Each structure stands twice: as C-alpha cells, then as structure tokens.
Amino acid sequence: LDQGSQQIIEDPADLLVSPFGWHDTNAIAGPEFTDTRGNNVFVQVGGLDARPPNPTGDRAQGGPELEFLDEFNPDLTHSIEQNQRSSTTNTFVALNQTHDILARYGFDEAAGNYQATNYTGLGLPGDAMLADVDDPDVICNASVAFVPSPAAAADVDGQDVNMELNFCNLTVPGRDSGMDNSVVVHEFGHALLARLIGGPLWMQGSVADSQIGAMHEGAGDYLSLIMGMRTTSDPGDAITLGEWYYGDPAGIRRQPYSYDQAIGGRTFEDWNTEDDPSTGIANTEVHQAGEIWAAVLYDMTWELIFKYGGARDGSAMEIAFNEDLHHAVGRTNAAGTATLFTTPTSMLGPDLLDLTTGANNLAMQLFIDGMKYTTSNPTFTDARDAILAADQALTGGVNHDALWRAFARRGIGFRAFGGPLTTTVPIDSSYELPTTPAHITGTAFIDADGDGVRQVTESPLADTLVYMDLNDNGTHERLEPWQSTDAEGLYSFELYLGGPFSIKALPRVNFRQTLPDPIQVENGPINDGGHDVYVVTGKSTAEIDFGFVPSDQTLGIFGTKFADENANGVQDPGEVGIAGVYIYVDLDNDSRIDIGEPAAITDEDGNYGIDYNEAGSVTIREVLDPGFVLTAPASGQHDITIVVGLPYIDVDFGNNSVIDYGDAPDTYDLAGEASHGIVAGLFMGAGVDAEVAAQSGAFADGDDNSDTDDEDGVTFTTQLVADAAASVDIEISTSNVSRGVIQAWLDFDADGVFDADEQIITDGDVVAGTNTFTFNIPAGAQLGDTYARFRYGYERGLGPNGAALAGEVEDYAIGVLTDQPLA
Known part of the structure; x- marks a missing residue:
C-alpha cells in the first residue's frame, strides 16, 4: 500500500475473493451501498464515546458510479468534512485491499475472515470490520476492540470487530490515523492474528506483558512492513511506521525496522523485565516486545529473498521479489473446526502450488499458515515452530535453512525456549542453528569422452544452474531452490529435514547432458534426466553429479x-x-x-x-x-x-502473446475460453485487439471496453422473432490474407451454454466486405435477453469453446422477441 501521494485507483477489488465488488452484501450484481460501506468493511467518522460504527458518522459518497473523489488537503485540519471524507475513503480502500490480499493466502471465509456475507457458505457471516476514523476517544492512538476467548461472548467468527482510528495533535494541523496506511494495516494485523491463532471459533486476545501480546503488535507491524515492500527495497533500509501520523521521522517504535542489526537490533534477549532506558517502560510491555517478533518476521522475508535471489544483498530483489502481493503461493484449505487446534492449512503438495511467485509471497504464506498452526496463548518459540511446520507442509521443509537463519540471528535459534507460559520471564535465547543439517552436494563437469563418468583430467563446469524440482515438472520455477556451480563446478543444498528430492540441472547451450543420461529407454521407467535423491534427516548425500559433453553442434x-x-x-x-x-x-x-x-x-x-x-x-x-x-x-x-x-x-x-477472447458471461466458457491468435488482416469489422483473458460480463461488452472497441463485425439486420427467419451482415477485412470461415451460435434456450443445435452458421465461406447470412429462430426460443457468438478463423468444424489458431471471436447480447415483430 503506497503512502505519500494521492492517486485515483480504478476497479481495485479482487473479484476472486470479493466477487461482487466491495459495495455488495447480497451476492447479487450491483452495490447495496454507494458510500464507504460494503461486504468487508464499514467505515465512517467516529464520535465521542461512540462504539463503531458511529451511528451519526459521516462517510464519503461515491454516487451511482462509485466515484470517491474527495481530495485530502494536508494543510487543513483533520476535522474538516473534506478531510474526514477523504479519510473514510482511504481507510475503506486500505482495509479492503488488505482483506483481498489476505484471502488469497487463506484468510478466507472458512478461516473466519471479516465479511457481512460469506459467498461460499463457509464460515459464519455477519462480521464486516467496523472502523471509525478521526475518532476523538483516545487521541494519538489506534486500536481494535474485541472480546477475546474463552469468554462466552467472545468475538469469534460471525461477531463484529471494532476498529478506532484516532486523530493526533502532535502536528499542526493535527492528523488522522485513517490517512496513514501503516497504522490502518497494523490494526488489521491485530484482527488477523485474533482469528487465525487457535482457529476461527477462538478469538486470540492480547495479554498484558506477554509474548502473545507482543505477537499481536509484531504481527501488525510486520503486515505493514511486507505490504509496503517495493522492488526498490533494500535490506539495509531503515523502515519506520506511523511517521506521518505522529509527524516524527523516527515513527512510533523505538528503532526503525531493518535487516541490518546496526539499525534495528531487537532480539529475544530484549524480552525481560528491565525498564527500557529511553521509555522507562518494562521491556515486556507489548508494544516494545512486539518489535522483537516483527523483526524476526521481517528477517524471515529477507532470508527467503536472499535464498531465491542468489545474493545476500538488495540485488536479490531483481530475481526473487514479486511486486504483486496478490500472487499467493497457493490457496489453502482454511481451518473450520470448533476446537482450539486448527486444521493445518497448507498441505497442498508441491504439485499444486504456484512456484512462479515471489519469495515475499512465500513469506506472507508462511506468516498466514504459521498462525493457523499455532495454538492459543503461544510463546515466541511456539510460533517459530508453527512457521517451520507450515513450511514442512507447504514445501517439504526446503526453506528451513533460510527460516533458521532468520530465527537464530534474532535469538530464537535452535536452543531458544519461550517458557511454559506466554507470560514466562526470563526465557532462554539462542543464536544457534540446528546441529544436524544435511547437504546434497555434487559437481558439474565437462564429460569430454561422453562416458558419463568423471575422469581426473575432465574439467569442472562453472555456472551450471542446479535446482530442486519440487513439482517434478522439468522446469525451474522461481520458488524452487537453486545453486549455480562455482569455479570448481561444485554446488550444495542445505536441508534440515529429510525426504525425497528431484535434483536437476538446466541444459547448457552447446553441451549435451551425459550424467545422468537423459536418454529414454524403450519400455523403461520415465527418464527426466535428474537425480532422485532420498535424504535421511541429518545425513548428507554427496556425488550427485552432472556431466556434459560438448555438443556435436558446437559450431553453429x-x-x-x-x-x-x-x-x-x-x-x-x-x-x-x-x-x-x-x-x-x-x-x-x-x-x-x-x-x-x-x-x-x-x-x-x-x-x-x-x-x-x-x-x-x-x-x-x-x-x-x-x-x-x-x-x-x-x-x-x-x-x-x-x-x-x-x-x-x-x-x-x-x-509476447496477442490473443482475442470472448466476453459473454463466464458460463459460456465453462468448456474452455473461446480465443483466437491475432494475425494481421484476419478479422471481422474494422480491427481486432488483444486481451490477457476472457472479458466475461453480463452485457458481453468487456472486449468492447478493453483497448479499442473491436466488437463491430456483426450487424443484426432483422429483429430476432420466434418462429421466423433472421439475418446478419458480417464485415470481413479487405486485406490480402487468406479468407477464413464463419461459425456462429445463438443461445435460443438462454441456458448459458451454446449447444450443438444452436449453431446458426457452420463453416460459412466469406469474401472481403459485407457477407449476409440468414437463419431460422425456433418456435420454442426463450423470449428475452440471450447471447450470440461469432468466430472467424481457418478451422472448419470449430466449436463455440476453446482456442483457435487465428482470427477473431465476437460475442453479443441480443434479445429474442415475441412471435410478432415490433413496429
């Protein structure tokens, strides 16, 4: 979430997780609200002693087009109507975006997220987040209020959570925390942790002077940190939170956050009863202790970036970072039990994961999944172990090396112990890594004689990329561990858990692999050219080598x-x-x-x-x-x-692909999206443009509104009347490319599918210019709105679905009239 400048964002809702947009509550297309209320969030201006939602609180108004254009003026006080409405808009967007992103990672309806209506029917509805901005109750503060478990009236799934975003008078003019996204997202972090730890039917509270209280604050800080990362972020950056709200460059914490411990140096040793010399407050106070947990999670993110970026500095971002935080590693099965022990959420198996996303997305996934694995009232080491368990379920534990480095450098290493209770003081810190790592090691070499065996005279082959093919698909993807062989041809993978692994090497230009021999033997087992290695925990495996012989085509x-x-x-x-x-x-x-x-x-x-x-x-x-x-x-x-x-x-x-897709409602594409590769000159009407995916919509106008309006090739020259003939004119481009043929369908029974008996043109030959086709409307045609699809391409017998080599597809919303045409 960007800060520091105002910008207009168009259609920001993620329709995968907010399928009817942010202003819907009844699962029917069209908004129920035109202000800052909707399915996920109710936002309004707060009032003195008014529990959110303040019944008299003002809200920004978007009108029928949902255009929220109140401009914030930082030179005027927070309490003027213009700035208050701007704050409701900013908070509404920030909380909804956070809701949508987290739902991608498994904080969804079944996991107890905050929604008025649960569209899937999973989880309990009725708990949209209620947020008051510019609230006067406690100045220079922000908070989330809920009744924690085990109280009988705990605000578990289905019960509202209240957020107060207060104003502050430390600057002139004063400022409202609803305009500081780092504060808004931090408060969402409290609500997130409360629902995930222990499961949706347990509301995890923040206990004073406790490690779980610290985790509440730390989780909120970390959520702000990871959502604020950009491609330009660097591990040496000093990151502050609440800087704008307080008007203090130092922010609201004692130190900035940074991977560089000379800048942000909090460790588990700081969990003690001594008073901090700068604040005079005990180090177990939850905000101060929360800096420890946030630092651990932030380091975890950087260690994963280093692992997958191939460097231990900011240059790793170029390879490992994904700007799109919506791009989760995999949708998980969220917990839905009524017990305190949440069902594990990430046992997808590597073949079902999206390993093309970024290391920061992986960090977010482990953050979410780790909380689902955590039991109520945990210690720091309980939460550490839950993240390790989440990675084991998600990837087989291949990231434990990076995770342990992050934990150990912040004092939550292998021998650390947070005590038997979340309030335990003192604790045992540790900077040690586990004592039983195992390594998969090997060499890449030039197999000069091509015999698949390395001779002492055969040279090493540097810069060979060796990787763990987690999903065994023969392709190296971003979140598959990799090593580049050094000058001696050596590589090494470090593992803290055993299991089966497929080790492969990327092909080398001008070389042919000889070890393992990739040749497939007839009737033999499938040979993918990799090593299948089983690692016993704590036992290393060596000589997993790769040989390459110079290709027969070394000249070419x-x-x-x-x-x-x-x-x-x-x-x-x-x-x-x-x-x-x-x-x-x-x-x-x-x-x-x-x-x-x-x-x-x-x-x-x-x-x-x-x-x-x-x-x-x-x-x-x-x-x-x-x-x-x-x-x-x-x-x-x-x-x-x-x-x-x-x-x-x-x-x-x-x-780069250039594909034209249809735009009829998505039911028409259940058997496959209709698409055509774009070829110059092969189109209907005046032209054709490309889309990245089907532009499905109720009015079949998504393609019309995407780039140029290319849905212009078909004209219905007669009204469509049941039990009567009808005709269409189809304009074909006048270029000198070979002509294709027309296929067309009209959904006479309006059932959302183009059936075989609804084809109105089959392999229709055309010439350049206008082509007229006639067809009959059945007597039993459903009266009212329906849809037609026209496909122009080279394939004869092409159906209404699936990809065509070339040409164009055009969809139209059309109506079938009664048995008498209208005058």
Whole structure:
C-alpha cells in the first residue's frame, strides 16, 4: 500500500475473493451501498464515546458510479468534512485491499475472515470490520476492540470487530490515523492474528506483558512492513511506521525496522523485565516486545529473498521479489473446526502450488499458515515452530535453512525456549542453528569422452544452474531452490529435514547432458534426466553429479526462443522457453523460410542450434506463430557475422502473446475460453485487439471496453422473432490474407451454454466486405435477453469453446422477441 501521494485507483477489488465488488452484501450484481460501506468493511467518522460504527458518522459518497473523489488537503485540519471524507475513503480502500490480499493466502471465509456475507457458505457471516476514523476517544492512538476467548461472548467468527482510528495533535494541523496506511494495516494485523491463532471459533486476545501480546503488535507491524515492500527495497533500509501520523521521522517504535542489526537490533534477549532506558517502560510491555517478533518476521522475508535471489544483498530483489502481493503461493484449505487446534492449512503438495511467485509471497504464506498452526496463548518459540511446520507442509521443509537463519540471528535459534507460559520471564535465547543439517552436494563437469563418468583430467563446469524440482515438472520455477556451480563446478543444498528430492540441472547451450543420461529407454521407467535423491534427516548425500559433453553442434548458431510475458525484450526469471518454433538462416533475405535454408526447431526448453558455419554476414529470423508478436530482437531479426571455427551464441527471440477472447458471461466458457491468435488482416469489422483473458460480463461488452472497441463485425439486420427467419451482415477485412470461415451460435434456450443445435452458421465461406447470412429462430426460443457468438478463423468444424489458431471471436447480447415483430 503506497503512502505519500494521492492517486485515483480504478476497479481495485479482487473479484476472486470479493466477487461482487466491495459495495455488495447480497451476492447479487450491483452495490447495496454507494458510500464507504460494503461486504468487508464499514467505515465512517467516529464520535465521542461512540462504539463503531458511529451511528451519526459521516462517510464519503461515491454516487451511482462509485466515484470517491474527495481530495485530502494536508494543510487543513483533520476535522474538516473534506478531510474526514477523504479519510473514510482511504481507510475503506486500505482495509479492503488488505482483506483481498489476505484471502488469497487463506484468510478466507472458512478461516473466519471479516465479511457481512460469506459467498461460499463457509464460515459464519455477519462480521464486516467496523472502523471509525478521526475518532476523538483516545487521541494519538489506534486500536481494535474485541472480546477475546474463552469468554462466552467472545468475538469469534460471525461477531463484529471494532476498529478506532484516532486523530493526533502532535502536528499542526493535527492528523488522522485513517490517512496513514501503516497504522490502518497494523490494526488489521491485530484482527488477523485474533482469528487465525487457535482457529476461527477462538478469538486470540492480547495479554498484558506477554509474548502473545507482543505477537499481536509484531504481527501488525510486520503486515505493514511486507505490504509496503517495493522492488526498490533494500535490506539495509531503515523502515519506520506511523511517521506521518505522529509527524516524527523516527515513527512510533523505538528503532526503525531493518535487516541490518546496526539499525534495528531487537532480539529475544530484549524480552525481560528491565525498564527500557529511553521509555522507562518494562521491556515486556507489548508494544516494545512486539518489535522483537516483527523483526524476526521481517528477517524471515529477507532470508527467503536472499535464498531465491542468489545474493545476500538488495540485488536479490531483481530475481526473487514479486511486486504483486496478490500472487499467493497457493490457496489453502482454511481451518473450520470448533476446537482450539486448527486444521493445518497448507498441505497442498508441491504439485499444486504456484512456484512462479515471489519469495515475499512465500513469506506472507508462511506468516498466514504459521498462525493457523499455532495454538492459543503461544510463546515466541511456539510460533517459530508453527512457521517451520507450515513450511514442512507447504514445501517439504526446503526453506528451513533460510527460516533458521532468520530465527537464530534474532535469538530464537535452535536452543531458544519461550517458557511454559506466554507470560514466562526470563526465557532462554539462542543464536544457534540446528546441529544436524544435511547437504546434497555434487559437481558439474565437462564429460569430454561422453562416458558419463568423471575422469581426473575432465574439467569442472562453472555456472551450471542446479535446482530442486519440487513439482517434478522439468522446469525451474522461481520458488524452487537453486545453486549455480562455482569455479570448481561444485554446488550444495542445505536441508534440515529429510525426504525425497528431484535434483536437476538446466541444459547448457552447446553441451549435451551425459550424467545422468537423459536418454529414454524403450519400455523403461520415465527418464527426466535428474537425480532422485532420498535424504535421511541429518545425513548428507554427496556425488550427485552432472556431466556434459560438448555438443556435436558446437559450431553453429545457438539461442533460445522464450515467452516474453512482460514484453521487455529480455528473458527474465520465470519466463520459459517456447518449443516447436522454426528458427532459420534467411539466406536470400526475403523474410520467409525457403527450401534449403538452414533451420532448426526449438526444443522443449526453447533452445535451438542451427548447423551452419560458413563465414560471412547472415540474417537469422523466426517463423512467427499466429497469436504472437516479436519483442526481441527489436528489429525483428538478428544480423550476425559468422567466423569459421567459432559458434555464434545467444541469438535469442522473445515473443509476447496477442490473443482475442470472448466476453459473454463466464458460463459460456465453462468448456474452455473461446480465443483466437491475432494475425494481421484476419478479422471481422474494422480491427481486432488483444486481451490477457476472457472479458466475461453480463452485457458481453468487456472486449468492447478493453483497448479499442473491436466488437463491430456483426450487424443484426432483422429483429430476432420466434418462429421466423433472421439475418446478419458480417464485415470481413479487405486485406490480402487468406479468407477464413464463419461459425456462429445463438443461445435460443438462454441456458448459458451454446449447444450443438444452436449453431446458426457452420463453416460459412466469406469474401472481403459485407457477407449476409440468414437463419431460422425456433418456435420454442426463450423470449428475452440471450447471447450470440461469432468466430472467424481457418478451422472448419470449430466449436463455440476453446482456442483457435487465428482470427477473431465476437460475442453479443441480443434479445429474442415475441412471435410478432415490433413496429
């Protein structure tokens, strides 16, 4: 959540978890409120001694278009109507965004999140978060109020939680905490922890001078920290919270947060009864002790970034960080029991996880899952063990090395003990790592004789990427541990838990792997070219080696064809190769592949090698598939000069997909989204544009409103009348590309599916310009609103669903009239 500048955000709701938007409460399209109330949050201006929601509190008004445009003026006092309404808007957005992000990680309806209506039917409804801003009750403060368990009236799932965001007079003019996102998100952190630890039917309270009280504060601080991270963040940054609210550069904590312990140095040793010299308050006071837990979680995030970024400094962010915090590792089965012991939430198995997301997303997942594994009134070491258990369930424990480093550097190491009770003082701190790590080690080498055995004369192969293929799909994804072999060809993985692991190496250009031999033996077990290793906890496994022989095509032209998902012209981590594409030497420079021109087809990883080594300048091109545009090289071709006896490498091509999707309601795409690769000149109407996914909607106008309005190729020239003939005109582009054929359907029974007997045009041949087609409306057609789909492409017999090679799809909302046309 950004701070420091005002910006207008359009359609910010995450429809996966807030499917009807933020202003709905009845699960029917259309808002029930046009102010700062909705399914997840009620926000209004507070009043003296008024428990949220303040019944007379003002709210920003969005009108029928839900446009909340009150501009905040920092030069005027917090209490003017303009600024109060701005604060209700800011708090409404911040809390809803936090709700949506956390739901992605498993703080969902079944886990006891805060919603007026639970759309899935899981969990208990009736508990939207109630927040008062600019509240006068306790100035220079903010709080979440709830009745904790085991009280009979505890605010468990289904019971409202109240948030007061007070104003402060430490600045001139005074300021409202509802305008400081670090404070707003911190308070959400209290509500999050209260519902997750012990399960949704246990409301975990904050006990004075206790470790659970410290975790309440620390969890809130950490949630603000991780949601404030950006690609420019650095482990040496000094991060403060509440700085704007208090008007103090030092923020509201005794120290800034930082991975650098010279800046933020809190450790478990600081949990003691001594008075802090700067505040005169005992170190067990929950806000002061909360700095310990927040520092641990923040370090955990950086250690995971270092692990997956391949460096122990800010440069790791380029590889390991994901700006999209909505991109969770995996939706988990949230706890739903009435006991204090929550059902584990992350036993998905690696094959069901999204390992392409970032290390910061992994940290968030472990933060959420760890609380679900934690029993009530825990100590710091209880919570530490719960995070370790969450990672074991999520990934098999491959991140324990990074987690233990974070815990140990903050004094919650292997031999730390938080005591038998959450109020225990003193405790035992520890900076030790577990004593029984195991390692998987090996070497990559140049197997000069190709026999799959390393001889003493065969050289090491540096910079070979070796990885743990957690989901065994043969592709290295961002959250799969990896090592790059050093100058001696060595690599090593550190593990604190045993289990089965698949160790693989990425292919090397100009080399062929010989160890393990990747050749598939007929009728033999599947050979993926990796090592299947079983590690016994505490027992290392060595000589997991990889051999590579120089390829038969060491002289030639080599490169990779890759999916350039962000269209930046560079193959970034996570962008995979594209198989089956022709790359060729355009000897006559006519921009097309001809018989006799040297060529190669990219392999499953997008790599290719052309056996060509004649001296001179040549042009290298690709055969561009329909539905893609070339992003690299920018010129569309590589002009290179071949030197006899030397290979030419890194002749890479990047493509970005350009696909046209339908926009009828999503029921029409249950059998697969209708899509066409875009090819210049092959379209209906005036043109066609690309979308990233189906633009489903009740009015079939999502594609109309995406970029340019390309839903212009079909005109119904007659009214649609039951038991009568009807006609349409279809405009076909006048370009010189080969003509396709038209398929069309009209949902006569309005059941949300295009059935086989509802096809009105089959393999319709067309010419450039206007083409008229007639069809009959059945007597039994459902009267009223329905939908039509028109597909133009090369495939004959194409159905209403699924991907087509090329062309365009257009969907229309249309009405069937009574048996008499309207005059």
